[in-house]
Amino acid sequence: MQDTDITQRLATWATGLRGSDIPAEVRREGVRTFVNWLGCAVGGARHETVDRALEAVNLFTGPARAQVIGRTERLDELHAALINGISSHVLDYDDTHLKTIIHPAGPVASAILAVAETRAVSGEDFLTALILGVEVECRIGNCVYPEHYDRGWHITGTAGVFGAAAATGKLLGLDARQMTWAFGIAATQSSGFREMFGTMCKSFHPGRAAQNGAMAAFLAKSNFDSSLRAIEAPRGWANVLSTKQDYSQIVDGLGESWEAGLNTYKPFACGIVIHPAIDGCQQLKERLGAKVAKIVSVELRTHPLVLELTGKTTPQTGLEGKFSVFHAAATALLKGDGSPTAFTDEMVRDPAIIALRDKVKATTDGSVHEDAVHIAVTLDDGERIELHVPHALGSLERPLSDEAITDKFARQSAPVIGESATTDLIAKAWALASTADVATIAKASAGPA
């Protein structure tokens, strides 16, 4: 295959894609992606990360045309994209493309729901743009994963900006040349480090990817030009940001195989690699009952990435707790909790949690899959209980049902905008594909006036 026109081939496919080209099951997954994203954005809307970003953004915002999800403020569409991208990711509770650990919806849905508020977009067209954006970012991620991620890039930001550009460009009706430029303008803004995990900058990444990708599309619409081979050039995105480049992952089977159909939704509000441990520890809590108080050691045998990503032994804040498999395991064993309430500052500082946390040990084993874990618990009388989780809840093998997604939405949203508004918003979200103007969904997320 030719590696000299990857960006243009992807752009040409993107501009030509029609909603009717997308298989029904992929469109159905797109709706689930949207519902899950919206619930997370409402759930994160009152986080102090969002408050602080809004304080700064309010100094500069343009016309108040786009809703801040889960709040009453309205901003210009690019700033709304930024804030909604932050909200949807700040609880680490969103979605995951498991091949790349990209959280696909944040950069894409945050960009296009805000942009859609200025131009009467139907749910059908919105869904096509959303699926396109997810497809583009995940394919570009597949091209460079895992070497790109290993180098230290937060791939949700670095690949996500292409998804936001593609989806926004679709709404704006870019031609193939403009879409190629949009990818170039997106590429040359691509950034975000894993070093930021545990700080407010982690959720800033999908927010900025949404904002920058959307801006790339608007600039391209104004014929602001760029390289025509930003992804594959010798000093283009894939070569500069990665030591692996498999361009077949970007262009092979376009329109035939769909990464957007492989999205998964987090049952637990933390890094995806801890999910098997939480799942297993919740099962063990059920099995042990009162004997949880007798635990003297918890041994986890995990995929190596678990300790690399979530090896914080003494987290000090709720955000840091999301990157501590020790805290997560202890909280699941003691409280049965893996939801956002398991990762508050209070929970991280709870003496009982800390005492159990310090009994958790983890070893890595390259033969253990990323969505699996082996757990062994030893009690003070010497009893040893072992558990193997082959596939964590929320994985492709054990996907969240529509009902579970609705339940997750309701639990996050009700404390923020109230139960009545939540019920209404959930119904509107599931009805995306038949919505005449998706702005009505964005506006409904503000809750009662």
Place this chain on the structure above:
Amino acid sequence: MQDTDITQRLATWATGLRGSDIPAEVRREGVRTFVNWLGCAVGGARHETVDRALEAVNLFTGPARAQVIGRTERLDELHAALINGISSHVLDYDDTHLKTIIHPAGPVASAILAVAETRAVSGEDFLTALILGVEVECRIGNCVYPEHYDRGWHITGTAGVFGAAAATGKLLGLDARQMTWAFGIAATQSSGFREMFGTMCKSFHPGRAAQNGAMAAFLAKSNFDSSLRAIEAPRGWANVLSTKQDYSQIVDGLGESWEAGLNTYKPFACGIVIHPAIDGCQQLKERLGAKVAKIVSVELRTHPLVLELTGKTTPQTGLEGKFSVFHAAATALLKGDGSPTAFTDEMVRDPAIIALRDKVKATTDGSVHEDAVHIAVTLDDGERIELHVPHALGSLERPLSDEAITDKFARQSAPVIGESATTDLIAKAWALASTADVATIAKASAGPA
């Protein structure tokens, strides 16, 4: 030395720096940096790159509080920073820190002149912030150059974002912790590829660095947190974006040796590495007179970076012409021109220029310094004329005089805002250090009402 607190040490120094700590000669260079930048920003203000960016930006801009340099529009300060960063760099005529090929003023001055319009900043305080920003970006550049640049990063964007954050943070009065966060928020937005050279995205890089660095400072002011060691962490900026990390370049001699005192100003409107060739060809034009018509070959022996960066043999646009040593040499020999008029679409397509361009050959020689060139011209009667330029005009050894900077400013500015407004603006710019409120300078750049 300890490599674990580079970011915090730099931030602590930055927040403690007082104007009186800066040597007089460095402050003087800061004024020259400012005057040169302002002239370039006016000169580039009507470029179609700016027109197209403004068309997109106008959709989103917030309160019209900051001047678009050289035009009548006013935007919110972050969007003004973006546009002015583009204007100041679009002609490739700005300034150069020769150790790193960073163009220092674009990211920094563009950010803080816009921000200063909202808060009555004196020329003295502005100058301190400007010098601080330049110092920070150049030191960070020194830490990773040349490996970082060789990998494909456009260092004016990637390092410039730190300069904009430092300078804006200084104006906002950040404390050391907030400044550390600002550097972290800047780091995780750092981007921009050399692949974009010859497209509109090249000047987008300093613009976006100005905007993103300023935004980083505003976010930090609102206590939006980040990593405390974004530069030096194992997966921090220097390790992710470079294979070389020399942290002593960042923290050794802070306040004693000044990179900001080493800025240089371009006599020619193109990539700095072509400057020796233009300088030499202008000298040869003088020497040859009418015999220029008899040239049958031009041989250039140059530093290897010349062909790597500016090796386009058949440029099609003015922007591409800036990356063709062949076009630049031919235009200098035939027209004596190296100013912006040498790099228009018309000049690149001029048959006489093309004919001479095709007679220019270049070979690289690692022993030739970046600011030197050997030229040999052969005429149709066999006569051979040789010239050696040991240091190009505009280098540290042959710096532009204040008068030359004024002349460069006037030639760029007069066609844009008229001669009278230009004379007034030049006087205001040189008087920076005694200005009560630098907003008056920004406003004067709009020209007559």
